[in-house]
Amino acid sequence: MSEDKTITFIVTRQDDPESQPFEETFEIPYRKNMNVISALMEIRRNPVNAEGKATTPVYWDMGCLEEVCGACSMVINGSPRQSCTALVDQLEQPIRLAPMTTFPVNRDLAVDRSRMFDSLKKVKAWVPIDGTHDLGPGPKMPESKRQWAYELSKCMTCGVCLEACPNVNSKSDFIGPAPLSQVRLFNSHPTGSMNKSERLQTIMDEEGLMGCGNAQNCVESCPKGIPLTTSIAALNRDTAIESFKSFFGSDQRV
Amino acid sequence: MAGTRGYVNRRLHSLLGVVPIGIFLIQHLTVNFFATRGPEAFNSAAHFMESLPYRYVLEIFIIFLPLLFHSIYGVYIAFTAKSNLKTFGYFRNWMFMLQRFTGIITLIFIAWHVWETRIAIGFGWAELNYQLMEGILTDPFFFWFYIVGVISTTFHFSNGLWSFFVSWGITVSPRSQQIMTYVSIAVFVAISYVGVRTLIQFAYGS
Ligand code: HEM
Ligand code: SF4
Ligand code: FES
Numbered sequence: 001m002s003e004d005k006t007i008t009f010i011v012t013r014q015d016d017p018e019s020q021p022f023e024e025t026f027e028i029p030y031r032k033n034m035n036v037i038s039a040l041m042e043i044r045r046n047p048v049n050a051e052g053k054a055t056t057p058v059y060w061d062m063g064c065l066e067e068v069c070g071a072c073s074m075v076i077n078g079s080p081r082q083s084c085t086a087l088v089d090q091l092e093q094p095i096r097l098a099p100m101t102t103f104p105v106n107r108d109l110a111v112d113r114s115r116m117f118d119s120l121k122k123v124k125a126w127v128p129i130d131g132t133h134d135l136g137p138g139p140k141m142p143e144s145k146r147q148w149a150y151e152l153s154k155c156m157t158c159g160v161c162l163e164a165c166p167n168v169n170s171k172s173d174f175i176g177p178a179p180l181s182q183v184r185l186f187n188s189h190p191t192g193s194m195n196k197s198e199r200l201q202t203i204m205d206e207e208g209l210m211g212c213g214n215a216q217n218c219v220e221s222c223p224k225g226i227p228l229t230t231s232i233a234a235l236n237r238d239t240a241i242e243s244f245k246s247f248f249g250s251d252q253r254v
Numbered sequence: 255m256a257g258t259r260g261y262v263n264r265r266l267h268s269l270l271g272v273v274p275i276g277i278f279l280i281q282h283l284t285v286n287f288f289a290t291r292g293p294e295a296f297n298s299a300a301h302f303m304e305s306l307p308y309r310y311v312l313e314i315f316i317i318f319l320p321l322l323f324h325s326i327y328g329v330y331i332a333f334t335a336k337s338n339l340k341t342f343g344y345f346r347n348w349m350f351m352l353q354r355f356t357g358i359i360t361l362i363f364i365a366w367h368v369w370e371t372r373i374a375i376g377f378g379w380a381e382l383n384y385q386l387m388e389g390i391l392t393d394p395f396f397f398w399f400y401i402v403g404v405i406s407t408t409f410h411f412s413n414g415l416w417s418f419f420v421s422w423g424i425t426v427s428p429r430s431q432q433i434m435t436y437v438s439i440a441v442f443v444a445i446s447y448v449g450v451r452t453l454i455q456f457a458y459g460s
Contacts, residue, residue: 079341213335237423
């Protein structure tokens with residue numbers, strides 16, 4: 001009996017970045033404890049659609065298979081999430097898979113998240129320590145700060161928060177919550193904070209912090225539970241102070 | 255980048271929503287509330303406001319220009335959002351969309367309201383007194399038009415106050431933001447009562 005059980009998938013497919021998307025339905029035999037990725041692997045093993053016609057295998061992206069790399073994000077039954085931790089038994093059927101809409105589609109379910117990595121470069125989401133001589137050990141970080149900073153460091157650039165944000169769309173250049181929260185992370189680091197002002201200045205525009213409209217979908221959607229809206233509010237405070245300092249002058253700036 | 259027009263405009267838009275526009279809104283609703291004490295009380299309060307010194311300077315710099323800037327930039331902000339309530343039906347997302355929606359409704363309402371009161375008075379087509387508002391609000395269509403307009407404005411201001419506190423980094427922690435939600439609801443109920451009660455007074459004289 002249970003051997004005959006099947007799962008239905010309706011996949012939004014697209015052959016290449018330029019071509020039109022279309023839907024294709026697949027029926028695959030049920031196995032216990034499947035996740036969306038093992039189902040996609042089954043389709044790849046036997047690429048035949050529900051009408052019994054041979055087709056190209058569905059293409060998707062993956063890496064860690066344990067929800068830390070973010071590569072396998074896609075829209076599953078309407079919500080953006082990681083396909084590696086989406087358990088088939090917990091999903092309503094038919095299971096609908098579609099690529100995230102915020103990013104250009106490479107092929108089928110695989111999207112190009114370059115814009116997020118570009119944003120991380122733009123906001124200098126790292127601690128610059130390269131030099132010609134040994135700088136010695138950096139200062140220590142207070143434990144209380146380390147604890148929340150650690151939460152922010154869990155970001156895997158998956159793109160779910162951008163997908164959830166009503167202000168990230170084709171009409172705006174808003175970089176989204178993830179890179180903003182990284183500014184707070186690297187500004188909280190004792191050595192990273194040497195570039196604090198520079199990072200803040202970079203996000204003081206509409207593409208950056210001012211693009212946020214406080215819909216707060218990001219914090220509800222982040223699979224890592226990152227307090228994105230706390231980061232954004234904290235940056236609102238930091239940039240307000242930063243603008244006073246840079247306009248009126250301070251001991252760091254004239 | 256820093257100090258770009260995008261940054262300053264956005265900060266200015268946020269600030270102007272509260273200072274001076276929000277303060278003016280509360281002042282305006284309060285003065286109008288004198289109507290509940292009868293036509294004479296309303297007329298003397300309104301005439302006091304009308305007789306303030308350098309009134310045109312006050313009107314232009316405290317009301318007209320800030321409102322013009324906030325409105326134009328507000329329409330631009332409103333139309334850069336793309337609603338996704340169907341997938342993400344969270345409370346704050348609803349407030350986000352309602353903030354944009356009520357902004358547009360408020361703009362239409364204020365444009366009409368200013369036209370038939372301040373501009374009409376300025377051109378001498380009407381006189382500022384209790385009877386002017388009574389005449390407008392005894393018409394059922396305009397009574398409901400004003401009800402919608404006033405509630406839209408009070409919602410927009412109250413919810414805007416919530417987002418103002420976030421935009422300036424005053425409420426950072428989730429808990430402070432939650433408490434501010436309750437405060438903004440209380441503000442909404444209170445000023446909506448003041449506004450609606452005044453409209454009922456003009457329309458039904460009680
Ligand atoms: C009585 C008139 C008005 C008052 C008292 C008012 C007040 C406010 C306040 C306090 C905010 C919050 C600012 C912030 O988020 O930091 C706000 C936001 C906003 N206002 Fe107004 N406003 C008024 C009229 C308008 C009009 C006519 C529009 C035109 C569409 C408009 C559009 C917006 C938009 C789109 C936002 C959202 C900004 C954001 O969240 O980023 N407002 N308003
Ligand atoms: S903040 Fe959360 S939702 Fe956004 S990219 Fe990072 S892990 Fe994904
Ligand atoms: S494969 Fe890395 S998060 Fe799913």
